[in-house]
Amino acid sequence: MKKSLLIIAIMAICCHSFSQVTVISNGNVGVGVDAPTQKLHVAGNSYFNGNIGVGVSSPSQKLHVVGNTFLNGNLGIGVLNPTYKLQVCGNVFFGENTSFLMTSWGLNIKQTIEYMYGGQYQSAVSYCDLYGYRNNHLRIGNSGSRANIIYTYALNYQTLVQNSDARLKENIKTCPSFLTKLADIKTYTYNYKNEYFNDFTDAQRQEAQRTEFGFLAQELQKIFPELVYEDDSTGILSINYVSMIPILTSAINELRQEKDIQQNIAEEQENGLQKEMEILKKEIEALKTALNACCKTNHAKSMEGDEGAEGSNDVQDFKLIEVDVDAMKLYQNAPNPFNESTAIQCYIPEMVKKAELCVYDMQGNRLQCLLVSERGTTSVRIQGGQLAAGVYTYLLIGDGKTSEAKQMILTK
Secondary structure, three states: OHHHHHHHHHHHHHHHHHOOEEEOOOOOEEEOOOOOOOOEEEEOOEEEOOOEEEOOOOOOOOEEEOOOOEEEOOEEEOOOOOOOOEEEOOOOOOOOOOOOOOOOOOEEEEEEEEEEEOOEEEEEEEEEEEEEOHHHOEEEEEOOEEOOOOOOOOOOOOOOOOOOOHHHOOOOOOOOOOHHHHHOOOOEEEOOOHHHHOOOOHHHHHHHOOOEEEOOHHHHHHHOHHHEEEOOOOOOEEEOHHHHHHHHHHHHHHHHHHHHHHHHHHHHHHHHHHHHHHHHHHHHHHHHHHHHHHHHHHHHHHHHHOOOOOOOOOOOOOOOOOOOHHHOEEOOOEOOOEOOEEEEEEEEOOOOOOEEEEEEOOOOOEEEEEEOOOOEEEEEEEEHHHOOOEEEEEEEEEOOEEOOOEEEEEOO
């Protein structure tokens, strides 16, 4: 009787144990599941030491899957106590058209490298974390395990951000002048060679070989070596184009500061020149008055000395003849400012015998005078190559009389 009860108890235990594995007519296997809907449907943790084939008769890898598989719990392959949904120690093969749907923290790949050093085996661990993050964010790596290099042909993105928090930086210094260095950089248009796209289809290769704009890394490395990186395995050079933005920004600010300084200097020179011209005008008017008075006095004395000579034809009435210099017109040069040449339009009456257009520096030194032979409305061209950069005054001189002065600015 006791033997019969023992046998019944053992059979009950066995039935209960084997009931955890369910095989249905379509070939689906369930472990801890009564109605498996996949080739292998497991509820709970599982441990496998060896190659596993799901939908394939001769698996050649730790996990070789053909078809859909559903696991409810952690699965360890080559790992005794898995802590992830899928934790594999060994090689994993994924065939073509394999896709991953990441709804939480994604896929973590850990690689352990063993090597000999100092007569002993050493190991190093590297990680690659691919996260399907919240709000459609995709993150490769994390704060404790960052992806160092990512190889890709094209990256299509809406916003690209880079850590720039001051709390992450040290040795912070203001950028030096980059204008001289930037002047030495050459820009090019180019196409990549065919062998660069060996694994592309014809359509992809045609799209990829469009005309590009950029620098040559070997040339840029001589000027800004900080922007050029070299691949340790291939020796291929790459350029950090993003870091060119602060360099260009610094150069633009420097040019703006130089322009503001030049503008301030030009305004100060123009104001000083206007004051000097007012003084010159007053001095010229004083000279005119003195000259007229002198000539009238000499003429009167000449007439008194000749009163006793009757019928004398040698005496000629002295008349002070003034050219109508007020009719001379001088216009603003164009273009102004200029760096190569500029044209100055003017009007000179027919009665003027000799007319010149003269250029003066800010100290009042006459630099050049150009003879104007044409009368009426004409134009005179000033060549910038004959002068240094700065502010200049120019005016017309007709038979010794001056016109209104104008200013022009020469840049280099």
